[in-house]
Amino acid sequence: MPPSSPLLPALRWVTLATIAGTIVAMVVDLLSMHGPWLIVALALGVVSFVCCFTALRLLDRAIENAAAGIRKASDAAQQASHDASEQNAQFDSMRNQLEEYRRLQEELTAAKQAAEQGALAKSEFLATMSHEVRTPLNGIxxxxxxxxxxxxxxxxxxxxxxxxxxxxxxxxxxxxxxxxxxxxAHKLQLESVTLNLRETLDSVIRLLERQAQSKGLRLSLHIGPDVRAVFRGDPVRLRQIVSNLVSNALKFTERGSITVQVAKLKETRTHHQLRFEVQDTGVGISPEAAGKLFSAFSQADASTTRVYGGTGLGLAICKRIVDLMGGRIGVDSEVGRGSTFWFEIPMLKVSGDIEGPRSGLQGARLLVLTNDATLHKRIAASLAQTGASVQFVENTQDALAQLRAVAAAPGRGFDVLIVDAASIKHTLVALQRNLATMSDAERMRVLILEPPEPLPEDVRELPNTVIVQRALAESDLRPKLVELMAGEAISTSGRDSSPAVTLTAGDASMTAPPPRAPAPAPAPAPSAERAALIGPLRGRLLLVEDNPVNLMVAQRLIALLGLQCDTAENGEQAIEKIKRGRYDIVLMDCQMPVLDGYSATRAWRVHEAQHHLRPLPIIAMTANAMAGDRQKCLDAGMDDYLSKPVARDQLESTLRRWLASRAHAVGDLPLPEEPAPVVGAAPLPASPPAKAVLSVLTADEIAAAGQLLEQATAQFVAEMGAEAEHASDALAAPPTRAAGATPTAPTAPTAPATAATPAAAPTPPPPAPAPPPVPAPAPEAAPAAPRKLPPALEAEIVEDLWSAMGDSFRDLVNVYLEDAPVHLGKLDAAVASNDVGALVGPAHALKSSSANLGAMQVSAAAKHVEHGARNGTLTQPQVAVKVLHYEFKRAEAELRSLLGD
CATH class of the missing domain: 1.10.287 (Helix Hairpins)
Structure with missing residues (x-):
């Protein structure tokens, strides 16, 4: 029976009742006793009862203890059984988990392998797509x-x-x-190089400034005065972010302005925290649309893509790049009131990596004359950290007062005067005249910021003066000032630094204008780097390309740059040609049959090392544009990398840089024997290149031009009469003339009828006495075959001017036709008074104004007069001025015909 059974107490009481009954029975039996035995019997009954009760109590406790022990044992057995069951269940669960883990591990391994294969396939696909898409674009x-x-x-x-x-x-x-x-794919890696923040942002402003101007928008850059100029970072990606934000602002802004601002938020021991803002006055963005702007393939609404275009990736790319830089990006906007896109990034400090401009302008005293608040801020910010003392005035009177005040104190004069010509249009000439009378003018340099409209010619003659475009980048202003103070940039016009072509006619010479590079309209503003590069390219180049379209495009670009070019279709042919020929640079495609560019470059580097040859610059020119493609080319031994499609500016700057470095290594640039045609090039158009008057002249062409000028000279001699005839004898005849030999007067030239028709050749005169050692022909000899004169006007320049100016072009021509005779009259007066020095000013004025209008022959003749008078080499000024008259008559006739006069 279980110890806890309810019958146990009942049994106990039954036992006590039985004992009690027995005792009572005994007592009853004893009641029949008498005397002491009765008392004894009663006492024994009581003692028996007590003993029985005590024994029962002890027995009850023992039974309860035993029952408790039994219960504990039972509970322990049950708990052990339960624990065993739980352990079995846990073991079963653990076994199931291990099996699930093994299964998941196998699935993860398979997924990882699939992901790696997918990433590899994606990377290969991107590389292939990049190459395949860029290849046709390179032909477009x-x-x-x-x-x-x-x-x-x-x-x-x-x-x-x-x-x-x-x-x-x-x-x-x-x-x-x-x-x-x-x-x-996490393939984009940031680089950390030393960068100039202002120059980096300036490049973005210059790139997009023309687009802003075409929409009538003001695009400006403001950098806080406490922002350092030099940092370490990734200039390419920083430029990409700012360019994307500014491009978006241009897209959504129809009127007003766009401002790029940079401010310093805080500074640590190693970093500056900078905030970049792009503020516009465009349409604005609602708060709902702003929340999804930085998501891929998202725009403000569905109509945005239809109206403004785009993929919706620009801002997403900006956000990813900013995240990689450890920064954040956002937008503050209100519909109808414009937007401010901003990003904050840490920029690593630089100490001593780049020498700032302070050393060049330290202690310099500059006076700036401008009433333009925006230009004032730009110049002040640009010169804030140079160590120069800058003072601003707003009008000519204040500028002259400042100059006169410091002129009386020795050593306190201004080093440079910066003049904003647009701010003092009506007093600019007066300023020039006053400067010429000041005693300090010879020491002080003048930098004139030229507006879009042309400056008066008198201003260009100001001594110690440099004229630059008003839109000169802030990063270019400081070097220009340093050069100006050092006396390296002094040029009255700032336009005659290119080499010229000299044409010889008898004993006289005429300097033709330098080659004019094609200037498409409209075209991006030239970069500062390209503007600083002066002079033609010279050298011999090997182009290795198997694609016929790319080959033709590259040949045309190289031909326009004036370089000689040979071609090869694969790396094997390239190596053979390099071994046989002498090349200054190799442009190498990377993916070619037979032998690719990488292998060909490695093979040539081995050949160079074995034969101790000077390294030949090899530049990759490929449509591969992935992150590792550039490094792959460099690892193969190439020196530089150009991604297709190759822009002409990029190709020119790269070739010029490597030609210059190679020239420094050998002492001078390689000079070709003569401008040879491109080997294997596709035929060029029969017409001369646009705006390329005298840009490519062979020896025969130069000789022919000389004979043409000789004929023109002889014609003018006849017009001048006896005095001119005598001058002609001095110019073209030998020192002694055969007795009785007299030249026959030539007929007057015939002006062209229309501008569309090439200038008519003049009636051929009898040949003038030839210079020695050729004997003079007999007077009765037949006239020489006429040679066609160069066109009086360069049609492409005229077309571009007309398309750019519209109806204003007629006014420009009329001003030129009214102004040129005045200068010609000054030239005639100088010749009459035998004042050679007085020829310089009017000749210079004619040179620049004629070149700007496309009258290149007038400009060439005027340049000949100017340089000859300035250098003292003008032996026959009467003839030279007459040539100038004649060329102006030709240009005037074509211009009037063009205008229908």
Whole structure:
């Protein structure tokens, strides 16, 4: 029976009742007793009862204890059984978990392998897509750029510009997709190099300034005075972020301005925390739309893509790059009131990596004359950390007062006067005259910021003066000031630094204008780097390319740069040609049959090492544009990398840089024997390149031009009468003339009828006495065959001016036709008074104004007079001035015919 059974107490009481009954029975039996035995019996009954009760109590306790022990044992047995069951269940669960873990591990391994294979396939696909997309674009963009330099009607040029803009937009979209794909695949790596913050942002402003001007928008840059100029970071990605934000602002802003601002938020021991802002006055963005702007393929609303275009990747790329830089990006906007896109990033400090501009302008005293508040801020910010003392005035009177005040104190004069010509249009000439009378003028340098409209010629003659464009970048202003103070940039016009072509006619010489590079309209503003590069390229180049379209495009670009070019279709041919020929640079495609560019470069580097040859610059020119492609080219032994499609500016700057470095290594640039045609190049158009008057002249062409000038000289001699005839004898005849030999007067030249028709050749005169050692022909000899004179006007320059100025072009021509005779009259007066020095000013004025209008022959003749008078080499000023008269008559006739007068 279980110890806890309810019958146990009942049994106990039954036992006590039985004992009690027994005792009672005994008592009853004893009651029949008498005497002492009765008392004894009663006492024994009581004692028995007590003993029985005590024994029962002890027995009850023992039973309860036993029952408790039994219960504990039972509970322990049950708990052990339960624990065993739980352990079995846990073991079963653990076994199941281990089996699940093994299964998941196998699945994860398989997924990882699949992901790696997918990433590899994606990377290969991106590389292939990049190459395949860029290859046809390389046959589109450069060819369209080349077409811009050809003769086109206005509507054709508009169509061409539209096609070129579309091609460039397509290229930007491809670049955006590739960048985002690289960010998604974590393939984009940031570099850390020393960068100049102002120059980096200036490059963005210069790139997009023309687009802003075309929409009538003001685009400006403001950098806080406490922001350092030099940091360490990734200039390419920083430029990409700012360019994307400014491009978006241009897209959504129709009027007003766009401002790029940089401010310092805080500074640590190693970093500056900078905040970049791009503020616009555009349409604005609602708070709901702003929340999804930085998501991939997202724009403000569905109509944005339809109205403004784009892929919606630009801001997503910016956010990813800012995140990689450890910063944050956002937007503050209100519909109808514009937007401010901002990002904050840490920039690593630099100590002593780049020497700032302070050393060049330290202690310099500058006086700036401008009433333009924006220009005031730009110049002040640009010169804030140079160590120069800068003082601003707003008008000519204040400037002259300051100059006179410091002139009386020795050693306190200004070193440079910066003049904003747009601020003092009506008093600029007066300022020039007053400066000429000041005693301090010889020491002080003058930097004139030229407005879009031309400056008076008298201003260009100011001594110690440099004229630069008003839109000069802030990063270019400081070096220009340093050069100006050092006396390295002094030039009255700032436009005659290019080499000229000299044409010889008898004993006289005429200097033709330098080659004019094609200037498409419209075209991006030239970079500061390109503007600083002066002089033609010279050298021999090997182009290794298997694609016929790319080959033709590259040949055209190289031909326009004036370089000799040989070609090869694969790496094997390239190595053989390099071994046989002498080249200054090799442009190497990377993916070619037979032997690719990488292998060919490695093979040539081995050959150079074995034969102790001087390293030959090899530049990769490939459509591969992935992150590791550049490093792959460098690892193969190439020296530089150009990504297709190659822009002409980029190609020119790269070739110029490597040609210059090679020239420093050997002492001078390699000079070709003569401008040879491109080997294997596709035939060029029969017409001369646009704006390329005398840009490529062979020896025969120079000799022919000399004979043409000789004929023109002889014609003017006849017009001048006896005095001119005597001058002609001195110019063209030998020292002694055969007795009785007299020249026959030539007929007057015939002016051209229309501008569309080439200038008519003058009636051929009898040949003038030839210089020795050729004997003079007999008077009765037949006249020589006429040679065609160069056109009086360069048609492409005229077309560009007309398309750019519209109805104002007629006013420009009329001003020129009214102004040029005045200068010609001054030249005639100087010749009559035998004052050679007085020829310089009017000749210089004619030179620049004629060149700007496209009258290149007038400009060449005027330049000959100017340089000859300045250098004292003008032996026959009467003849030279007459040549100038004649060329002006030709240009005047064509201009009047062009205007229908």
């Amino acid at each position: 963009v450069p060819i369209l750029e080349l077409l811009q330099s050809s003769r086109l009607e206005l509507d054709q040029r508009e169509l061409l510009n539209t096609a070129l803009q579309s091609a460039r937009q397509l290229l930007r979209i491809v670049d955006d997709i590739l960048d985002y794909s690289k960010l998604e």
